[in-house]
Amino acid sequence: MAGDSHKKTFLILTVFISIIAVGLTVVAFSTDNWVKFTGSKHNDTGCDKNKSDDSCTTNGRFGLFRGDNEINYNFGPRDRKSKVICTDGWCSYYTVRIDLGETLDNTEAGTAYIKNISSIYTKAKDKGENVHDWEYGLFGFGYWVTILVMLSLGIVWGLVTISFTVFNIFGKPIETITGPLGLYLWNLLGLIFMLIGVILFAVLFQTNFAKNVLPQNDYGYHTFRxxxxxxxxxxxxxxSLVGFLLNLLLLMFSGYSVRCACTQEANKAIDNGIILY
Incomplete structure (x- = not known):
């Protein structure tokens, strides 16, 4: 009995950790603070060289689906909003200026913008010019969707982990997959998918966002860096990734070994004189 109580204590801890892990990923999806940036003119074009302050600057943040930033062309700061729009195998943060009354509801304009920019990039690349997608504010659609799917599956397996752990605390699983093996499996799957999602976004940041997070006209024509x-x-x-790893460690230290739970239940049935013919 003491051993069972010890194991259930560890299972209760894994439930709380799983709830935190899932909650962290949900919050990450709903907040727009995945990347933050500051920038200034690459040269003094259009800026007052006599000013001691930074007269041509930009700063902002963005998340998986949207963001906001402020840009100053030496005429005062101007607030802008952006959201991810994908078409023709490319995605980009389509940006509008709030002070001009522009909104992000016009998806057709965003789609047309990305098609135009991706076309310019493709033509330049076909000519053999040394150009990169990040210079145009572009990143791959398939890569982006893969990140979202991996993180979403991390949430799914986290919810599965919570459900089956609660079942093991209050119920008597008779199938191996619903018992110890399942607890290890669901946490491992959550860990794997979260790890893939985190690595993919980190790689995207290093290859694209660390070099440029601005639309092509800001990076190119206005030469902001x-x-x-x-x-x-x-x-x-x-x-969240660390949470799944902690769960696996807790299961190991709890003494919850991977074994067939159905064997124990069958033995109990025989001991009680219940024999099926």
């Missing part, structure tokens, strides 16, 4: 860093929403997913 940015300094970007990962923000707390991203680290929430890292925390």
């Amino acid at each position: 940015t300094d970007s860093s990962l923000d707390y929403s991203f680290y929430f997913t890292v925390g």
Whole structure:
């Protein structure tokens, strides 16, 4: 009995950790602080060289689906909003200016913008020019969707983990997959999918966002250059990843070994004189 109580204590801990892990990923999805950035003019074009302050600057943040930033062309700061729009195998943060009354509801305009930018990029690349997708604010649609799917599956397996752990605490699983093996499996799957999602986004940041998070006209024509860093929403997913790892360690230290639970139940049935013919 003492052993069972000890194991259930560890299972209760894994439930709380799983809830936190799932919650962190949900919060990461709903917040727009995956990447933050600041920037300034690459040269002095259009800026007052006599000013001691930074007269041509930009700063902002964005998440998996949207973001906001502020840009100053030496005429005062202007607030802008952006959201991810994908078409023709490419995605980009389509940006509008709030002070001009522009909204992000016009998806057709965003789609047309990305088609135009991706076409310019493709033509330049076909000509053999040394161009990169990040210079145009572009990133791959398939890669982006893979990140979202991996993180979403991490949430799914986290919910499965919570459900089956609660069942093991209050119920008597008779199938191996619903018992110890299942608890290890669901946590391992959550760990794997979260790890893939985190790594993929970190790679995307290093190859694209760390070099440029601005639309092509800001990066190219206006020659702004940015300094970007990962923000707390991203680290929430890292925390979720650590949560799944802690669950696996707790299961190991609890003495909850992987064995067939159905054998024990069958033995109990025989001891009680219940024999099926």
